[in-house]
Amino acid sequence: MPFALVALALGAFGIGLTEFVIMGLLVEVADGLSISVTTAGTLISGYALGVVVGAPVITIFTRTWPQKRTLLLLMAIFVVGNAACALAPSYETMMAARILTALTHGTFFGVGSIVAQRLVPKDRQASAIAIVFTGLTLANVLGVPFGTFLGQMAGWRTTFWAVSAIGILAGLVMLAALPGDGPTREAEDxxxxxxxxxxxxxxxxxxxxxxxxxxxxxxxxxxxxxxxxxxxxxxxxxxxxxxxxxxxxxxxxxxxxxxxxxxxxxxxxxxxxxxxxxxxxxxxxxxxxxxxxxxxxxxxxxxxxxxxxxxxxxxxxxxxxxxxxxxxxxxxxxxxxxxxxxxxxxxxxxxxxxxxxxxxxxxxxxxxxxxxxxxxxxxxxxxxxxxxxxxxx
Known part of the structure; x- marks a missing residue:
């Protein structure tokens, strides 16, 4: 298995974690921002809306960019978005930070799926996509319980700082492991x-x-x-x-x-x-x-x-x-x-x-x-x- 697939899975782990970990911390986030739990729940809906809107918009915007550069930029936005969540002083800024983070979601998995397919023979392309999505599944199995525990023990903001750190690590691993950009996608655009x-x-x-x-x-x-x-x-x-x-x-x-x-x-x-x-x-x-x-x-x-x-x-x-x-x-x-x-x-x-x-x-x-x-x-x-x-x- 190419190590580059592991790098993509690590990025998927971070994205899956930031999407789902808030479900275990709704009470803590609500208390920290002085809002109701119901209002805090809209931060989940806001993220989903950001994915739906961001997937086509960001993908079209970056359509002529080399794929490695696109993935690295998405991880940079991911890091900034989670840091903004950790620093958010109000519900409104928290919602804006969540939507910013969500903008990376669809394009990361879309472009990541294409890169994954190109790393393996044709008869293993679906498995390559599955390996990338394994990061998302492991985020649910391992990341969300640990992130919830960390947030309950050290404060919910600490969890988002930790997710931001995972994004930095994923970006560094992708920088080292993903193949060079080569020609841009403009040639096939x-x-x-x-x-x-x-x-x-x-x-x-x-x-x-x-x-x-x-x-x-x-x-x-x-x-x-x-x-x-x-x-x-x-x-x-x-x-x-x-x-x-x-x-x-x-x-x-x-x-x-x-x-x-x-x-x-x-x-x-x-x-x-x-x-x-x-x-x-x-x-x-x-x-x-x-x-x-x-x-x-x-x-x-x-x-x-x-x-x-x-x-x-x-x-x-x-x-x-x-x-x-x-x-x-x-x-x-x-x-x-x-x-x-x-x-x-x-x-x-x-x-x-x-x-x-x-x-x-x-x-x-x-x-x-x-x-x-x-x-x-x-x-x-x-x-x-x-x-x-x-x-x-």
């Missing part, structure tokens, strides 16, 4: 208007739709996983964190397995992983009756959810071309975040309507089933020769 037009192609749109619907199903449940486990399965609150470690371990395993399978059969892997995700969500509705089954189902949700990530990213990238591939990859990251927001909103509607936490996974399963339907149509209409996509169809 057909203009940003053509790049945007590429996003309107049916194959690309269907790939983005699969991403949105698939991840809406995940976050319709995961957003409310704590009450699912406590009010639904009867666990004490102290058991939630250990169970979520199992969820995080599932993320890592599912991510690597999904990437490996996609190397061999990309289309069937997408269909298969979306079907498994829907089945796991249905199973969670039954598993809530048993604590052992509920804990196991939570771990399986982690595995099933991230098994779709590398295949979906590879599929969307394969249906773009030239410089537009970076834009497609970045927008697909934004699609994941859009799915997160839609899922959280839909799950809230289910709960507000008076349904039990056992019914929530059943409602959530409708989203990956919709993605599966799109996938079946997509495989039939949009399959292309393996040589054209870099990974088997």
């Amino acid at each position: 057909n203009g940003w208007r053509n790049d945007l037009a590429m996003l309107t192609r049916g194959p690309v749109l269907r790939g983005l739709a699969m991403t949105v619907f698939g991840y809406a199903g995940v976050f319709a449940v995961f957003t409310y996983i704590a009450p699912y486990l406590t009010a639904g399965a009867g666990f004490p609150p102290s058991a939630v964190a250990p169970i979520l470690l199992g969820f995080g371990a599932g993320l890592v395993l599912g991510n690597l397995v999904g990437g490996r399978l996609a190397d061999h059969k990309l289309g069937p892997t997408i269909v298969g992983t979306l079907a498994v995700l829907a089945l796991v969500l249905v199973a969670m509705a039954v598993a809530v009756q048993s604590q052992v089954a509920a804990a196991l189902a939570t771990a399986l949700l982690g595995a099933a959810s991230f098994a779709t990530v590398a295949p979906l990213q590879a599929w969307v990238m394969a249906r773009a071309d030239g410089a537009g591939q970076a834009l497609a990859a970045s927008v697909n990251i934004a699609a994941f975040n859009l799915g997160n927001a839609i899922g959280a909103w839909a799950g809230g509607l289910v709960i507000a309507a008076g349904f039990s936490y056992a019914a929530l996974p059943l409602a959530a399963a409708l989203f990956p089933l919709a993605a599966l339907g799109i996938g079946l149509v997509t495989i039939r209409r949009d399959a292309v020769p393996a040589a054209a996509v870099g990974v088997p169809s």
Whole structure:
């Protein structure tokens, strides 16, 4: 495995950490900024909005830049953004700092996916993308618990200083490990208007739709996983964190397995992983009756959810071309975040309507089933020769 992939994964670790660690520190952040916990929660929504907006804008802005330079600039902005979070004196400045940091998210994973593919043979490109996303999964397994503990012990600002330090380390490792810039992307650039037009192609749109619907199903449940486990399965609150470690371990395993399978059969892997995700969500509705089954189902949700990530990213990238591939990859990251927001909103509607936490996974399963339907149509209409996509169809 090229060490440059490890460098990209380290950057992904930092970005994943800054996105998710605030969830464990909402109370501390709210107290520190003299705002309500509900208001502090909008800092999560603000970050997601920054990803959705920043992914296409930053990718188009840097589209003629060498990829290494782009990634290093993104890490510099990441460091500045997290330092600004650590120094923020008010809610407004904290929100601005969070949005600034989020602007790097989509383009980093989009350009990073392209660099990762170019570091390995064609038959390992989906696995290379999965290795980059392993940094994101490890951020959930290791980084978020440690960052939450650090913030509770030494203050939430200390956590953001630590994340900023991780960004500096990641930038230095990428500077040393990533291959030289070589020619800029200008040679393969057909203009940003053509790049945007590429996003309107049916194959690309269907790939983005699969991403949105698939991840809406995940976050319709995961957003409310704590009450699912406590009010639904009867666990004490102290058991939630250990169970979520199992969820995080599932993320890592599912991510690597999904990437490996996609190397061999990309289309069937997408269909298969979306079907498994829907089945796991249905199973969670039954598993809530048993604590052992509920804990196991939570771990399986982690595995099933991230098994779709590398295949979906590879599929969307394969249906773009030239410089537009970076834009497609970045927008697909934004699609994941859009799915997160839609899922959280839909799950809230289910709960507000008076349904039990056992019914929530059943409602959530409708989203990956919709993605599966799109996938079946997509495989039939949009399959292309393996040589054209870099990974088997």
